[in-house]
Amino acid sequence: MFIKSVCTVLLVFSSLTIVSQENLYSSSTIPENLKKSANAVVRLNDIDVSLESSKKMVIKKKSLITVLNKEGDDNIDAYVFYDDDVHIKELEVLVYNKFGDLIKKIKEKDFKDISAVDGGTLYSDSRVKYLEYTPIDYPYTLEFTCETETGNTAFIPPFSPITDYFVSVETSKYTLNYPEDITIRKKEKNLEGFQFEKEDTIGKLVYKVKNIEVYKPEDYSPSFRNIIPKVLLAANQFTYEEVYASVDDWNSMGIWFQENLLNGRNHITEETKKHILKLVEGIDDPIEKAKIVYKYVQDNTRYISVQVGIGGMQPISALEVDKVKYGDCKGLTNYTKSLLEVVGVNSNYTRLYASPSSQISVDKDFVSFGGQTNHVILNIPQENQDDIWLECTSQKVPFGFIGEFTDDRDVLVVTPEGGKIKHTKKYTTNENSQTIEGSFALSDDGTIDVTANVVSKGIQYDNKYWIETETARDLDVYYKKRWSYINNITINKKDITNNKDSVALIENIKFLATNYSKKVGDRMLFNVNALNRNTNIPDRYRARKYPLKINRGFIDVDEVEIKLPKSYKVEALPNKVVIENKFGHYKEELTVKDEKTLIYKREFMVNDGEFPKEDYNGFRNFYKEVTKQDNSKVALIKI
Structure with a gap:
């Protein structure tokens, strides 16, 4: 009798294990509403962020995604960025067939390892390891496990369960653990109407969402990033490239930028100073001076990306740009600003999110170091009239003209007094x-x-x-x-x-x-x-x-x-x-x-x-x- 009972328990336990494995890996258990119009289904996405201090953050990620067709191959997202300060502790992929049977194991050494920036970059320590996988059949399920450790705590990953159109989500979970002496701010966007669970206690924040059907693109709709559910997260106290910061608004963020990333990087050689002053000799109008300086930069420099260490956010010095005659958006903007200082024209370094498809603004009510900006331009403030905005990476754009890439959006203007949110030029219907x-x-x-x-x-x-x-x-x-x-x-x-x-x-x-x-x-x-x-x-x-x-x-x-x-x-x-x-x-x-x-x-x-x-x-x-x-x-x- 005892043996029979034990056998019965073991049989039930075995059955539960099989069902559990089928639920995780077999495509047959995907709910019908999540398969409708989907190229891929996220079965589970579990991100665990441990902010151990302002100087250390560990991020663990486990995701299971079932790819239903060829179009879904682009959504496996099996990659990890790293550099001198981001260390990969674990990286592995397991592949299952449509029945939930394991068919392939892929270790870290099997991932492709390339530069994380495009061919227009002169040098960079940013790299990415990514999976290049050719499936033998559809559907298949891919399990991605990754753990990284970094001393940069400025970029706390957001909770963003939806990553693309035509991708549904079965379960997505996000956990942030943090010490009590660090203040965490959050901003929830577009969470209404979903099966959300939330735990918010001192030192721990958990979000969980289930059963998100596919998002389909529609003509003339708001940008994708403005309609998907998302939680932005940021710490008031963080470290970026061994530089400590304590900020809680855009004004203090601007002060930190000015003091730690910009100060001391505006020096110009005496030879260049004399040449620039000669070009503007006899001209009193500051705007005419600015036009001459802008043309000089266009004629004598070229754009090329430079992203090494703190250079991801900090411009190379004006002296360096003057010497090598190239720079990225940060370096060329800082160089133009430095030359304008020589001729007595005030200007401000400006960070923003550049995108031609839609105007994406910096969130004026939520300050965060990462994710809200990806480009730098120059602001020339004007009294009693519209400010002038300069795109310093182009050798063709006219002075004071910005196009679809940066127009009509809120931006962070870094001034000596602190950060200010301003709005770039909006071109009216009649102007276009x-x-x-x-x-x-x-x-x-x-x-x-x-x-x-x-x-x-x-x-x-x-x-x-x-x-x-x-x-x-x-x-x-x-x-x-x-x-x-x-x-x-x-x-x-x-x-x-x-x-x-x-x-x-x-x-x-x-x-x-x-x-x-x-x-x-x-x-x-x-x-x-x-x-x-x-x-x-x-x-x-x-x-x-x-x-x-x-x-x-x-x-x-x-x-x-x-x-x-x-x-x-x-x-x-x-x-x-x-x-x-x-x-x-x-x-x-x-x-x-x-x-x-x-x-x-x-x-x-x-x-x-x-x-x-x-x-x-x-x-x-x-x-x-x-x-x-x-x-x-x-x-x-x-x-």
């Missing part, structure tokens, strides 16, 4: 303009001969100024792609002027295209809008989840003279169109100048802003109607 003055002649055989003068400003300038230095061949490809709705194009002239004083790109283009019109008996039909046809219609969503976010407004104004073929006259013209709504407006009008000449006028404006998700269909319909009107045709009849 493109004007076209052109003409085209339509021949009896349907060929059009087009001449166009295009002037782009604001963000529309930012989108195009780079073409100034393209080769003739690349420009030919560029323009054929730009007017891809016209077949058989031959580009005959392409003169491009980059007017940096007025910050305008001016394009003078001539091209021919055969078979532009369509003949039906004695009639000829042709599209009246040859030069600026909208072809973009936002995607349709049956159940939109996110707000409508238009990052930047713009306005296009076109006026084109149309010469009709000799053997035809007008039979019918499209009606005048005016569309106005909260998203912008569209105006189109075609008038008769004489029996052989038409004047086409078009104005299309879109406002920036954030709107409720319920407005998305109206916005999409606006674009659909614009596309329809841009394809309106003129009917001619043979004389």
Whole structure:
């Protein structure tokens, strides 16, 4: 009887063990709602952060992810960054097939080990070990175990259970242990509506979340990092590259930056000082002086990344930049600032998060050392007018112009008095303009001969100024792609002027295209809008989840003279169109100048802003109607 009972217990225990292993490693146990539209499912992500003191932090990570298809291979995230101060204590991967059977063990020595920065970096001690794994079948489950130890405690990892679109989460857990003499601050974002558990006691903070379905990208939505659930964490007391800090707001963070990362790095050689002072001799206007200094930096330096030790946040000295004639965003900004000091122009080193796809701001209410900034520019403060912002890494950008990479966002400006949150230049709808003055002649055989003068400003300038230095061949490809709705194009002239004083790109283009019109008996039909046809219609969503976010407004104004073929006259013209709504407006009008000449006028404006998700269909319909009107045709009849 006793033996039978023991056998029964062992059988039950064995069954529980098998079930537990299946739950962890077998793809068959994934809930259906988490598999829907998913490329991968995070079965478990467990991060344990032990902040042992302001000088030591240990991070342990264990993650299990089931990859369902080829697209999910990019989401295994089996990598670890390290440098002279981040030491890898453990690194291993186990791979399981769809039944939960172990099929491969991968040790640290089997990981790829490469520089953690791109080829534009001269030197760096930052490296990454990552897994390069080719699966033999799908689905498969990968178990990643990693432990690191570092003396840099400035960067406490956030709790961020969602890492990408089309990745669902079964369970994600985050634990932070810390000593009582260190103050931990946190900011919770987008946690509403999830199965969250939270433990917050002195010395320990735990978050746990379950059953997060996939996030799908949507056109014109807020940035991914602004919609996912996340908890930002920071310590008031930390050490960065053996430099201690105690900060609790952006002002004190700015003071620490100034005293520990910037002071003493602004010295310039006497030879360079004399040269710079000679360049500005006789000039009193500080802005004119700044323009001369900025041009000198553009003409005499180049961008190349430098990231060694504290150099990840600290600029190389102005003396070093002056000597080698290169630097990264930190070094070139500090160098420009130092040269401006020589000529008596005040400027401020500025950290921000640079991103072209959306404007990501520094969180003015939550100070943290890492994760909120990734780039440096220069601020020239102005009284009673907008500040001037300088992008010091570009040899092409005009003075005072910043584009999509850094515009319209809150940034940390480091002043001698401390850190200040300021907002970079926002380009208004009317500033983001493109004007076209052109003409085209339509021949009896349907060929059009087009001449166009295009002037782009604001963000529309930012989108195009780079073409100034393209080769003739690349420009030919560029323009054929730009007017891809016209077949058989031959580009005959392409003169491009980059007017940096007025910050305008001016394009003078001539091209021919055969078979532009369509003949039906004695009639000829042709599209009246040859030069600026909208072809973009936002995607349709049956159940939109996110707000409508238009990052930047713009306005296009076109006026084109149309010469009709000799053997035809007008039979019918499209009606005048005016569309106005909260998203912008569209105006189109075609008038008769004489029996052989038409004047086409078009104005299309879109406002920036954030709107409720319920407005998305109206916005999409606006674009659909614009596309329809841009394809309106003129009917001619043979004389």
